[in-house]
Amino acid sequence: MTETTPAAGTPAPLVDRSAKPRSVSRLIFLALVMIGASFVFFLFKEQLNSDLMLGILGVLAVVGIFFLVSTVIGFVTIMPKATTDPLARAFIDTHPEGTLVTDDKDRVIYANQAYGQITGTTSASDVQSIEAILSRHRESAEAVYRLTNSMRNGEAGQEEFRMPHALNEAPNGNGAGHWYRLRGRPVSGGEGAGLLMAWQLSDISQERTEQEMVFKELQNAINYLDHAPVGFFSAGRDGSIVYLNATLADWLGIDLTSFLPGKLMLRDLVAGAGMALVDSVQAEPGLNSTAQLDLDLLKTNGQSFPVRLVHRVSATRDGSPGESRTIVIGREEGGTDANDAANAEMRFTRFFNNTPMAIASVDAKGRILRTNGPFLQMFSGLVSRDDMEQGALFETVLREEDRAGLAEALRQAADKQGDIAPIDSRRADSEERHFRFYVNAVIEHTEEAPEETAIIYAVETTEQKALEAQMAQTQKMNAVGTLAGGIAHDFNNVLTAILLSADHLLMSLRPSDSSFADLIEIKRNANRAAVLVRQLLAFSRKQTMRPTVLSMTDVIGDLRMLVDRLTGTHVKLELEFGRDLWLVKTDLGQFEQVLINLAVNARDAMPEGGTITVRTRNVEAEEVVRLNNRGMEPGDFVLIEVADEGTGIPPEVLEKIFEPFFTTKDVGKGTGLGLSMVYGIVKQSGGYIYPESEVGKGTTFRIYLPRHVEDEAQEVSTEAEAAALVDAGAAKQGKPATDGPEDLTGGSAVVLLVEDEEAVRRGGKRMLEARGYEVHEAGTGVEALEVLTELEGKVDIVVSDVVMPEMDGPTLLTELRKDYPDMKFIFVSGYAEDAFAKNLPADAKFGFLAKPFSLKQLATSVREMLDE
Numbered sequence: 001m002t003e004t005t006p007a008a009g010t011p012a013p014l015v016d017r018s019a020k021p022r023s024v025s026r027l028i029f030l031a032l033v034m035i036g037a038s039f040v041f042f043l044f045k046e047q048l049n050s051d052l053m054l055g056i057l058g059v060l061a062v063v064g065i066f067f068l069v070s071t072v073i074g075f076v077t078i079m080p081k082a083t084t085d086p087l088a089r090a091f092i093d094t095h096p097e098g099t100l101v102t103d104d105k106d107r108v109i110y111a112n113q114a115y116g117q118i119t120g121t122t123s124a125s126d127v128q129s130i131e132a133i134l135s136r137h138r139e140s141a142e143a144v145y146r147l148t149n150s151m152r153n154g155e156a157g158q159e160e161f162r163m164p165h166a167l168n169e170a171p172n173g174n175g176a177g178h179w180y181r182l183r184g185r186p187v188s189g190g191e192g193a194g195l196l197m198a199w200q201l202s203d204i205s206q207e208r209t210e211q212e213m214v215f216k217e218l219q220n221a222i223n224y225l226d227h228a229p230v231g232f233f234s235a236g237r238d239g240s241i242v243y244l245n246a247t248l249a250d251w252l253g254i255d256l257t258s259f260l261p262g263k264l265m266l267r268d269l270v271a272g273a274g275m276a277l278v279d280s281v282q283a284e285p286g287l288n289s290t291a292q293l294d295l296d297l298l299k300t301n302g303q304s305f306p307v308r309l310v311h312r313v314s315a316t317r318d319g320s321p322g323e324s325r326t327i328v329i330g331r332e333e334g335g336t337d338a339n340d341a342a343n344a345e346m347r348f349t350r351f352f353n354n355t356p357m358a359i360a361s362v363d364a365k366g367r368i369l370r371t372n373g374p375f376l377q378m379f380s381g382l383v384s385r386d387d388m389e390q391g392a393l394f395e396t397v398l399r400e401e402d403r404a405g406l407a408e409a410l411r412q413a414a415d416k417q418g419d420i421a422p423i424d425s426r427r428a429d430s431e432e433r434h435f436r437f438y439v440n441a442v443i444e445h446t447e448e449a450p451e452e453t454a455i456i457y458a459v460e461t462t463e464q465k466a467l468e469a470q471m472a473q474t475q476k477m478n479a480v481g482t483l484a485g486g487i488a489h490d491f492n493n494v495l496t497a498i499l500l501s502a503d504h505l506l507m508s509l510r511p512s513d514s515s516f517a518d519l520i521e522i523k524r525n526a527n528r529a530a531v532l533v534r535q536l537l538a539f540s541r542k543q544t545m546r547p548t549v550l551s552m553t554d555v556i557g558d559l560r561m562l563v564d565r566l567t568g569t570h571v572k573l574e575l576e577f578g579r580d581l582w583l584v585k586t587d588l589g590q591f592e593q594v595l596i597n598l599a600v601n602a603r604d605a606m607p608e609g610g611t612i613t614v615r616t617r618n619v620e621a622e623e624v625v626r627l628n629n630r631g632m633e634p635g636d637f638v639l640i641e642v643a644d645e646g647t648g649i650p651p652e653v654l655e656k657i658f659e660p661f662f663t664t665k666d667v668g669k670g671t672g673l674g675l676s677m678v679y680g681i682v683k684q685s686g687g688y689i690y691p692e693s694e695v696g697k698g699t700t701f702r703i704y705l706p707r708h709v710e711d712e713a714q715e716v717s718t719e720a721e722a723a724a725l726v727d728a729g730a731a732k733q734g735k736p737a738t739d740g741p742e743d744l745t746g747g748s749a750v751v752l753l754v755e756d757e758e759a760v761r762r763g764g765k766r767m768l769e770a771r772g773y774e775v776h777e778a779g780t781g782v783e784a785l786e787v788l789t790e791l792e793g794k795v796d797i798v799v800s801d802v803v804m805p806e807m808d809g810p811t812l813l814t815e816l817r818k819d820y821p822d823m824k825f826i827f828v829s830g831y832a833e834d835a836f837a838k839n840l841p842a843d844a845k846f847g848f849l850a851k852p853f854s855l856k857q858l859a860t861s862v863r864e865m866l867d868e
Contacts, residue, residue, distance in 0.1 A: 011093060011094065011113045012093070012113075013110060013112050013113065014111045014121070014123075015109075017108075037060075092112060093112050093113070094112075095112060095114060097114060097202040098112065098114045098116075098117070098118040098119065098199075098201040098202065099111070099112045099114065099115055099198070099199070100112075100115050100129065100198075100199040100200075100201070101187065101196055101197065101198050101199070102129050102130070102197050103195075103197075104194050104196075106129045106131055106132070107129075108127050108128075109196060111124075111127050115127075117168065118167060118168060118201055118202070118203060119133055119167050119168060120168030130199045130201065131148065133167065134182075137163065139163050139164070140161045140163065143159035143160075143182060144159075144182070146159060147159055148184070148197075150184065151184050151197050152186075154186055155186075156183070156184065156185035156186070157183070157184055157185075158182070159181075159182050160179065160180070160182075162177055162178070162179050162180075163178050163179075163180060164177055165177070165178065166178045166203070167180070177205075178203060179204045179205045179207075179208040180201060180202065181201075181202050181204045182199065182200070182201050183199070183200040184198065184199050184200075185197075185198050186198075225245050226245045226246035226247065227245075228245065229247070230247065230329050231247045231248030231251060231307070231327070231328030231329075231330070232244065232247070232248060232325075232326070232327055232328065233248055233269075233326055233328065234323065234324070234325050235324045236262065236323055237320070237322055237323060239265050239266040239267060240261075240262040240263070240264070240265055240266070241261070241264040241265065241269070242261040242262060243261065248328050251297075251328075251330060252269065252298070252299050252305065253299045253300040253301060270296075270297060271295070271296040271297060271298045271304050274293075274295030274373050275373075276374065276375075276376035277293050277376060278293065278295075278311060279380075280376050281293070281313050281385065282313065282315070282385065282386060283314055283315035283322070284315060285315050285316065285317055285318060285319040286315065286316070286317045287314070288313065288314045288315075289313055289314075289315075290310065290311065290312040292308065292309070292311075294309075295309065295373065305330070306330075307328050307330055308328075308329040309326050309327070309328055310326065310327040311324065312324060312326065357374060357457050357458060357459050358371070358374045358375035358377075358378045358459075359371065359372045359374070359375060359456070360372075360375050360394060360455075360456050360458070361442070361452050361454070361455050361456075362394050362453060362456060363451040363452060364410065364414045366393045366394045367391050367393055367394075368383065368387075368388045368392050368393070369388075369451070369452055375458065378435075378458060378460060379397045379427070381429065382397045382428060383396060395407075396428065397427065397458075398425045399425055399426055400428075402423060402424075402426075405425075406423060406437070406439075409421070409423060409437075409439040409454075410453065410454055412441070413440070413441035413442070413453050414441075414453050414454075415441075416441050417441055418441065420438075420439045420440070420441070423436070423437040423439070424436050424437075432462065434460070434461045434462045434464075434465045435458050435459065435460055435461060436458070436459050437456055438456070438459070439454050440455045440456075441453070441454055442454060491529070492851035492852050493759070493760050493851070494759075495529055495851070495852035496757075496760045496763070496853060497757070497760050497763050498522065498526045498852075499526050499527075499852050499853070499854050499855075500763030500764060500766075500767055500858075501763055502519050502522050503523075503767065504763070504766060504767060504855065505519050506520075506523070507855075526852070547585045547587050547685070548586075548588055549583050549708055550583065550584055550586060550588060550591070552584060552616050552640055552705075553577050555588065555591065555592070555595075556575060556577075556614055556616065557575070559592060560573065560575065562596070563595070563599045563612075566596065566599060566600055566603070567600070567602075567603040567612060568603065571602075571603050571606060571609055571610060571611070571612060572609075572610070572612070573599075573611075574611055574612070574613045575613075575615075576614070576615040576616070577615075577616050578615070578617030578618055578639075580618070581616055581617070582618055583707070583708045583710075584638050584685075584705040584706065584707065585685075585708040586681075586685040587681070587685070590681045590685075591681065593677065593678075593681065594677075594681050594682065594703070597675070597678050598678065598701050599612060602643075602646060603644075604646075605646025605647050605698075606645060610644060610645035610646060610698075612642065612643070612644050613641070613642075613643045614640070614641065614642055614643075615639075615640070615641040616638065616639065616640050616641075617639050618636070618637075618638060618707075619636070619639045620636055621635055621636055624637060624704075632688055632704065635706055636706070636707035637687070637688075637704040637705060637707060638705050638706075638707060639704055640702075640703040640705070641700055641701070642700070642701045643698060643700040643701075644698050644699055645697070645698045646698050646699060647696065648693045648694050648696055648697055649691070649693040649695070649699055650695055654691060658676050658678075658679040682703055682705070685705055685706075686705070687704050687705040687706060688704045689701060689702070689704075690702045690704075748774070749773050749774070749796045749797065749862075750773070750774045750775075750791070750794060750795050750796045750797075751773045751775045751776070751798075751799060751862065752775075752776050752777075752778065752784060752791075752797070753765055753768070753775055753776070753777045753778070753800075754778045754779075754780070754781065754783075754784040754798065754799065754800035754801060754804070754809070755777070755779070755800075755804075755828070756779050756780060756801060756804040756805060758779075761777050765777050767855045767858060768858070768859070768862065771859050773862070776791065776795070779804075780805055780807055781806060781808060781811055781815075782806045784798070784800065784816075785807075785815060785816070788816070788819075788820070793819065793820055793823075795823065796823075796866060797825070797826065798812075798816065798823060798825050798826070799826045799849075799862065800813070800825070800827060800828065801827075801828050801829065802827055802828070802829035803829065809827055810840050813840065813844065817844075824847070824866065825846045825847065826846065826848065826849055827847070827848050828849045828851060828853070829848075829850070829851060847861060847864075849861045
């Protein structure tokens with residue numbers, strides 16, 4: 001075994017077999033070869049001729065020269081080169097960690113003095129490998145096994161383990177235990193040397209002792225913090241709670257075992273508008289800011305917990321919010337002496353910050369002195385805590401045109417006026433949010449704010465304004481609807497008189513007469529006017545309807561060809577039907593008018609062409625509940641959407657589109673009754689219609705019709721019954737039945753005609769008398785009962801208007817049925833049948849004829865009612 005010579009002052013390694021003694025053997029071998037060659041030349045000099053001798057010498061000379069040159073250039077070495085830098089060698093020899101190098105057969109190649117000291121070895125012959133020393137101890141065997149496998153796989157590793165006694169001491173059972181750190185890494189041993197394993201072993205007992213002391217101190221600090229008499233929490237930059245102590249968790253009812261840092265947000269802990277106060281504490285870039293806040297925290301059971309916060313926030317150098325640290329002081333119940341004042345102040349502050357209205361105090365110039373949390377929340381973005389510290393004026397939250405009113409109110413407050421009118425305004429940066437400001441003068445000044453002039457209370461009235469606007473719009477629509485219905489009723493009487501008179505004249509003229517064409521023109525224009533009247537009645541939801549059970553898929557599909565023709569070639573119609581669409585109940589003809597009207601309006605909104613899309617789908621009650629802000633009654637609905645890609649409707653126009661006679665078209669191109677008729681038909685069908693539009697992008701009308709559920713007890717079982725119902729309905733509408741009688745003469749029938757409009761009554765009497773009826777007339781319901789009394793009830797049928805002075809038609813029918821329960825009765829009205837039928841008993845039997853009507857319609861209705 002060869003030892004390397006250490007540098008001066010450097011302890012020699014315990015074992016070093018890294019340099020092998022090959023240099024001496026090489027020199028001896030070379031010397032023996034040269035002596036042998038010389039001896040051979042001497043013995044056989046006579047046998048060797050001079051030429052051979054010269055040749056051998058030449059070869060040897062060449063070999064010698066080659067050897068010398070190779071030695072110079074380093075190709076051949078006589079003495080082995082030093083494989084380790086002296087500085088590195090000195091470093092590893094003196095390293096405080098025990099260093100050991102073994103080969104792949106676990107033979108020791110190198111061990112420094114520290115290794116011997118740690119393992120208790122003093123001589124090179126006693127040095128053992130790591131595996132030999134540690135594998136026999138169960139505490140370290142697994143660590144050695146894992147590291148050995150890692151190094152054989154070419155990977156380095158590290159393990160720490162605890163031994164019951166030191167490795168350089170004999171086991172005596174009294175040891176305090178030692179911790180060791182073992183590192184291992186594979187090292188290449190060079191050409192032919194194979195894989196070497198470098199081990200480093202160090203005693204870390206002192207390090208572990210210090211760590212345990214620090215950990216215990218940290219545990220004590222956490223224990224002190226957790227059980228401190230005040231709460232504490234820390235929040236991250238995004239407001240997430242990263243730590244809270246046990247005291248605060250106990251106050252708020254939070255289970256610390258289930259608390260996860262970052263899952264709970266600060267805004268989840270603060271009640272009411274207190275978060276506005278917390279957010280108002282801002283720090284300058286790169287600095288900290290601390291503020292004292294009185295507010296309420298929320299317990300997990302929803303209860304409020306009054307506290308005082310000492311809130312410290314930080315800011316990064318770029319000004320973005322940093323982390324925050326907060327001490328929470330609970331307000332003690334009761335208290336005496338010095339605590340009374342503090343508790344009273346805290347109670348007032350809590351009340352001040354939890355009022356539902358914003359409060360601010362100002363001086364005579366309108367500078368904001370202090371505010372509560374709701375104020376900072378309500379006017380966030382306009383006024384901050386920093387702005388108030390710099391003398392922000394209250395007028396900054398008002399619009400320009402309302403600031404004069406505030407100045408006058410402050411002047412009155414400075415004059416100690418007791419009755420100052422409130423100020424209605426909107427946020428300075430929003431047209432949508434409305435506020436009412438109440439200004440109260442400060443009569444007695446405090447030492448804290450001697451300059452305080454007024455207290456201003458702000459209440460947001462946005463929702464109230466919206467409700468007022470909605471109510472005003474509803475009242476306007478109802479008023480307009482009532483007006484439209486009244487106009488339509490009176491106009492129906494005029495048209496009825498015109499039609500009856502025209503029919504009477506036409507009966508006395510031949511087609512060849514010169515005035516016949518003029519009468520036909522009069523009747524045609526009267527019928528056109530009747531269409532306008534029906535549109536007015538549709539808006540007022542009093543037109544006559546014949547609701548039937550329909551499938552919107554079939555209705556829209558049947559209308560496709562008609563709509564295609566109406567919209568033209570430059571407009572494309574797309575249909576998107578929902579699956580399993582529910583049935584609805586509405587008037588087929590009326591609803592077809594709804595779709596046609598919306599399609600034509602969509603076409604007019606796309607002069608350059610585009611696409612009209614009609615979609616249908618079912619809307620369940622749960623979705624309707626989410627749309628309840630639109631005033632829809634809960635239930636199942638069928639949705640029909642009509643969307644275009646047109647110019648859109650401005651907001652100021654959109655709120656007026658359902659008003660009658662309102663139109664944006666040129667004079668002569670529209671009556672302004674189309675959409676009002678659509679509105680009325682949908683409403684009378686029990687549905688809702690909502691328009692949505694964006695200028696430049698298009699308009700969508702959404703129609704919600706209530707789902708119809710069939711009542712099996714009311715279904716018609718035979719075709720004959722169905723046909724009978726159709727004929728009866730036709731008679732009620734004043735139209736011929738499917739196979740109605742052609743003989744419309746009255747025979748000996750007696751008719752009592754009750755009508756307050758003299759022209760209609762006179763025309764109806766003349767027409768019925770021309771058909772052979774005996775007609776008696778009355779102007780009111782009271783007069784009709786008197787006529788019945790005079791005739792002793794010998795009347796076959798009563799034809800009565802609905803709306804009359806003194807006694808209307810439904811009251812007349814009710815009184816008449818008391819004495820004449822089987823007398824036939826026909827109502828005549830421009831209003832829908834259900835507009836007055838709801839005032840009659842459920843079993844009331846009567847016919848119905850809609851105004852305006854012609855002579856033939858009047859005669860047909862009377863004849864069919866007599867024949868029933």
